[in-house]
Amino acid sequence: MNMQPQNDLHSVDEEWLASYAAGSLSRAKRLLISCQAAMKPELASRLSAMDTVGGAILESAQGEAVSDGFMDKLLGEIDHLPARANDETEGAVAATPATNENWIPTPLEDFLARNDISLR
């Protein structure tokens, strides 16, 4: 797995993206890709395309039988959930580098917060 030496963030190796989609990329590399995607819609699009491939493969793969009672347990859990909020709206548009000079990628912000690290 290699990244291209040039500064073009679009040139992330496809093996990285496939591994990201498959959930098998290392934590550090996943954070790196996540931050780049937060800054580069083109990379986010490539990740989205990878998820489309992954979803199509998941959809058509052969599964592993679930245990007896799995479905009843699942539906029992659903019964105990509070009523769904169908009118819930999608989140507000996040700030971007262009609109906020203190902006940092959300994945990095969450990572720093989780580890009680401040860069400000």
Added chain:
Amino acid sequence: MRDRIQVDMAKETQAKPAGVSATVKAMPGRDGIDAALMLRIVQGSDRGALREIATHYAPRLKSWLMYRGAQSSTAEDVVQDVIILVWTKAHQFNPAKGAFSSWVFRMVRNSWIDHKRKHDRLQPTEPEVVATMADTPVEAVMDQSEAAQAVQAELAKLPLDQKQMLHLAFFEGLSHSQIAERTGLALGTVKGRIRAPLKKLKTRLQNFHGVDQ
């Protein structure tokens, strides 16, 4: 008619959960079915629709998780979490933004990463930037539904060896090196067999705005 790919089970590694057959069909085509089921959930809290979705996807999600090392019971716990998310977040699913399979694929990945993080607190991880469809930039998801159909059509046309490589990479989560070890093929051959279909898919997807690569 859907053909099937049977991975050479004799070359599987220990990471492969016992009893799971690595088979992938060529022509999924559930877009319309899944979208209709999700609509029933959103509009009528239809448990029967959720059961239909769970019947199809729960075994596949469980298999995906077991390929990543989850025990059967753990895998079912995570699958349950994912299906509950499908129920509670159903209103966020927009078929115009992409296929349900892509949405749930992203959910199971994130849920698995979250599960691992909770059970490995000494090595914190980060959330993913594209956790939900709602987080994806608008320009990045335009025409995604058509793109998903295009991907499925292209997948159906791929040679079996290339489909097998994609299955190993995306479903079993193997690196190129691990695929080479599993299959006995040279690493360069593996890379070529993965790159070729992704290139075909990329070319196909370039016709859709927002998937410009």
